[in-house]
Amino acid sequence: MFRKIKGQDRAIDIIQRALRQNKVANSYLFYGPEGVGKFTTALYLGMAMNCHSTMDKRPCGVCPSCKKFLSFSHPDLIYVFPFPKEAGKSDVTVDGEIRSDKTLQEYEDYIENKIKTPWKEYFFTKNIGVRIASIRMLEHRIQLSPNEGNYKICIIEHADTLTIQAANAFLKTLEEPPEDTIIILTTSKPNSLLPTIISRCQQLQFYPVPKGKIEEELLGYEALEIFEAKMLARISNGNMEKALRLMEGGKIEIREQTLQFLTFVINNSDLKFIELSNQFRTSKNLTKLQEMISQLIIWLSDIAYFKHQQSEITNLDKTEILEILYERNPNVEDYAPELINFMEEMLQRLSGHVNPQLVIIEIYNRFTDIFSV
Numbered sequence: 001m002f003r004k005i006k007g008q009d010r011a012i013d014i015i016q017r018a019l020r021q022n023k024v025a026n027s028y029l030f031y032g033p034e035g036v037g038k039f040t041t042a043l044y045l046g047m048a049m050n051c052h053s054t055m056d057k058r059p060c061g062v063c064p065s066c067k068k069f070l071s072f073s074h075p076d077l078i079y080v081f082p083f084p085k086e087a088g089k090s091d092v093t094v095d096g097e098i099r100s101d102k103t104l105q106e107y108e109d110y111i112e113n114k115i116k117t118p119w120k121e122y123f124f125t126k127n128i129g130v131r132i133a134s135i136r137m138l139e140h141r142i143q144l145s146p147n148e149g150n151y152k153i154c155i156i157e158h159a160d161t162l163t164i165q166a167a168n169a170f171l172k173t174l175e176e177p178p179e180d181t182i183i184i185l186t187t188s189k190p191n192s193l194l195p196t197i198i199s200r201c202q203q204l205q206f207y208p209v210p211k212g213k214i215e216e217e218l219l220g221y222e223a224l225e226i227f228e229a230k231m232l233a234r235i236s237n238g239n240m241e242k243a244l245r246l247m248e249g250g251k252i253e254i255r256e257q258t259l260q261f262l263t264f265v266i267n268n269s270d271l272k273f274i275e276l277s278n279q280f281r282t283s284k285n286l287t288k289l290q291e292m293i294s295q296l297i298i299w300l301s302d303i304a305y306f307k308h309q310q311s312e313i314t315n316l317d318k319t320e321i322l323e324i325l326y327e328r329n330p331n332v333e334d335y336a337p338e339l340i341n342f343m344e345e346m347l348q349r350l351s352g353h354v355n356p357q358l359v360i361i362e363i364y365n366r367f368t369d370i371f372s373v
Contacts, residue, residue, distance in 0.1 A: 001044055001061045005037040006217060006240060007209035014204060015041065019048055019058060025202040027174055027183040029159075031190040032206025035119070035241030039157055041206075042184040043069060046077060046153030049182060065149055072111050075147035078154040080134050082161040083107055084126035092133050094140040119244035130156065132166040139173055142181045152181045159185035160192035167194050174200040208238020218247055230314040231255065234301075235294045246291070254288060258295040259318065265367045266324055273364055280356040289356050290347060293363070297343050299325075304336045328371045335370055342366060 002012045011030070018024045024045070030038040047059035047069040059066050068074035084103055098104040106124055113122045138154055146152050156162075162170065174197060177183055185201060187193060214233035217240065218224055224232075224247065236243035257276070264273040280289050298314050299322075305312040306319075306326045315322065329335060346359050 001047070001059050002041075005041055005044070006213040007238075008037050008041065008206050011041060011204045011206055015045055019045075024049065024182060026177045026179070026181065027201045028185065029190065029193075029198060029201035029203045030184060030186045030206060031203065032188065033208050033238060034188045035236075035239035035243075036206045036209050037240065038186040038188075038206050039155070040118075042155045042157075042186055045184065046151075046155065046182065049151040049153065050074070050076065050149030068148075069153075071115060074149070074153075076149040076152045078138055078141050078152060079111075079157070080130060080138055080155065081110070081157040082128035082130050083110065084124050084128055085131060092137050094137050096137050096141070119241040119248075121245065128161065130159070130162045130166055132163065132169055135162075135166045135169045135173070139169070142173065142178055146180055150180065152178070154181060154183045156183070156185045158187060159197075160187045160189040162193070167197060171196055171200070209240045210238075214238075214240055214243045218243060221247065225317070227314060227316045230316075231295070231298060234298045234314050235291065237294075254291045255295055257288070258292050258299070259321070261292065261296070261364070262299065262321060262325070262367075265364065265371050266321070266328075268368065268372050277357050277360050277364070280360050283356060286350060286356055289360060290350055292360075293343055293347050293350075296363070297340055300336050300340050300343070304332045307332075325371050339366065339370065 002016060005012060015024075028042075028045075030042055032038060044059055047061070047066045050065045050069070051058040051060055052063035052065055053060035059069075061067075061070070065074065069077055072079060083106065092098050098107055102125075110122050110124075113120055138156075142152055142154060144152075156170075171194070174183065183201075185193075185197070190198065190203075211230075211233045214236060215226075215229045218229040218232055219226070221244070232243050232246045235246060261273070261276065263269070264276065279285050302313045302315050302322055303325050306322050307330075313319070313322070326332065343363070346363060350356060350359060
């Protein structure tokens with residue numbers, strides 16, 4: 001099953017070698033960007049340690065143990081992730097019971113999302129974190145003997161959200177974990193972890209998924225046009241989960257809006273652009289604007305490729321628009337890098353407290369300076 005994880009050959013090779021040689025470490029830190037397979041790899045490692053199949057086929061994905069891992073129902077899987085806390089109540093008892101009905105419902109909804117559509121983002125209603133109650137539960141559980149398998153598998157997802165109190169308590173567990181326990185931490189922010197936690201784990205780095213791997217995966221899911229798969233792979237920036245979310249969310253609609261924006265630039269349709277910009281007066285459509293800017297960056301790259309590297313063009317079905325934009329200003333080597341940097345700065349500004357409408361107006365003005373007749 002490890003072959004399902006795309007673009008992480010080095011990490012997977014290390015894990016499979018450790019499995020073959022029976023040298024799996026007691027504690028791991030999987031770190032790297034979001035959406036590149038860290039959690040799935042951790043789950044598959046836990047499955048492999050308890051799989052009923054032969055060594056060379058572990059994990060098989062079909063034995064009773066593997067099926068329980070995939071449904072998050074294996075009694076020897078201890079899965080810790082950040083979730084909300086009700087005021088005045090402890091998150092969870094040492095036996096794993098969540099005291100608040102509301103928190104329990106969100107907890108169960110998160111697990112269901114993780115099983116059925118793991119690429120989808122799940123938003124809790126309150127601030128989340130891995131708190132000391134969850135660590136106390138983990139400490140209690142790992143002192144017990146495995147229930148069904150050979151090993152207890154503890155996965156702490158988004159370990160960077162450990163509170164200081166929880167992190168300090170967890171250090172004691174990491175110092176001498178039971179021999180029948182595998183602890184795996186995942187994070188996209190390793191610098192947010194205590195150095196003492198990092199030093200006690202075998203570290204495995206995960207990398208952005210190559211664009212070609214994402215394209216291949218997307219084309220295998222749906223009857224997408226090649227240009228659509230190329231576009232989504234470029235926008236996702238190495239994040240497989242984001243690419244799948246974009247595909248499912250119909251972000252081709254954003255592409256149509258981006259084409260509309262470029263048409264306004266080409267035709268100097270200022271009034272029509274103002275109507276478009278009014279959609280972004282508040283942060284309600286902030287995500288749409290971010291995706292639109294990401295697509296405009298791809299268009300700028302395509303203009304740069306237009307003359308000499310057409311095989312690299314993403315928007316293959318819109319070469320007539322690319323040609324117009326290129327002919328309006330053929331000095332692409334002069335303006336493209338600076339304009340792409342400008343667009344990336346606009347994306348960063350949107351992550352702060354900025355009026356989105358002012359951002360798109362600034363982008364429109366910059367584009368019209370370069371591409372208007």
